[in-house]
Amino acid sequence: AGKRVIRKKFDKTEKKSAYMISAKGVDYLREKYALGGIKAFVVDGTKPWTDRHSTLPEIAAELRGRISVVDKFYGSGSLAILHYLKHGAPLQFLTGKTNENTATFSRELKDFRKEVPALEVRRFSAHQELHDRYIIADNALVIVGHGIKDIGNKESFLLLFKGETTADLRKTLREKFDERWKISIPLN
Numbered sequence: 336a337g338k339r340v341i342r343k344k345f346d347k348t349e350k351k352s353a354y355m356i357s358a359k360g361v362d363y364l365r366e367k368y369a370l371g372g373i374k375a376f377v378v379d380g381t382k383p384w385t386d387r388h389s390t391l392p393e394i395a396a397e398l399r400g401r402i403s404v405v406d407k408f409y410g411s412g413s414l415a416i417l418h419y420l421k422h423g424a425p426l427q428f429l430t431g432k433t434n435e436n437t438a439t440f441s442r443e444l445k446d447f448r449k450e451v452p453a454l455e456v457r458r459f460s461a462h463q464e465l466h467d468r469y470i471i472a473d474n475a476l477v478i479v480g481h482g483i484k485d486i487g488n489k490e491s492f493l494l495l496f497k498g499e500t501t502a503d504l505r506k507t508l509r510e511k512f513d514e515r516w517k518i519s520i521p522l523n
Contacts, residue, residue, distance in 0.1 A: 339363050372497035383487035387415070391486065394495055395419040400473030403427045403512050404483065407465040409456075410435040412484030414447045420470070421451040428454065429516055431462025441523060457519035464515075471512060476505050 339360030343353050356364075376394065378386040402423030406413065409430035420426055433440060448454055459465060468479040480491035496504075 372500070374495040376493040376495070378487055378489075378491045378493070380488060380490040385487075387487035390493065391416060391419040394477060394493060395422070397495055397497060398423070398470070398472035398475055398477075401425060401427070401471075403429065403471045403509065403516075405429050405465060405470075405512060406468045406479070406483040407431040407462055408482055408484065409433050409440070409458075410484050411440060411443050414443055416483050416486060417447075417454060418451065421453070423472070424453055426451065426454045427512075427516065428456045429459055429465075429512060429519060430456065430522075431459050431465050444522065456522040457516060458522055459515050459519045469508065471505055471508050476501050476508065 339357055341355045341357050343355070374397075376390045378390060380386070398420065400423070402420050402425075404417065404420065404427065406428075407430065409428070410433050413428065413430070417426065417428060444456060468481065468483055470477040470479065475495060475497045478494040478496075479486070480493065481489060486493075
């Protein structure tokens with residue numbers, strides 16, 4: 336158990352010891368078994384800018400390692416959300432289609448990549464297969480109630496799941512993500 340458990344001998348003649356979990360041990364168990372590792376964020380849609388800019392930094396701070404984002408629709412608003420995830424190594428965005436002018440989006444993406452070079456964006460041609468919106472990190476999964484680019488514009492929710500209890504689900508989603516990523520077209 337290493338530094339996760341504190342051992343203290345209390346009877347030297349009988350060689351008895353007492354054990355107590357350390358703060359590191361508590362943190363380890365919380366991470367491993369998701370004790371308190373499920374958080375729900377509700378965005379009511381009445382304060383789009385405030386909701387977006389107060390909720391997303393809190394969620395982003397929980398995510399570690401490779402961050403993969405899936406959303407059927409993309410636009411300039413997607414980049415505003417991805418900015419909070421720029422610490423992802425790498426940061427991948429798999430999407431399908433846009434209602435925006437593609438030339439305008441391409442310019443925005445080019446500018447964005449100057450500041451966030453780790454971002455990779457790919458368009459999945461079978462976009463009708465993409466329905467759910469989610470973010471997968473090495474340590475967590477975020478389920479997004481509606482379009483990532485529109486967080487804050489309507490009533491919605493985001494569910495953050497951390498710990499080992501969602502490891503199998505993260506693995507399954509990551510495998511599906513990787514499968515689609517390989518056959519998707521890079522957006523420049």
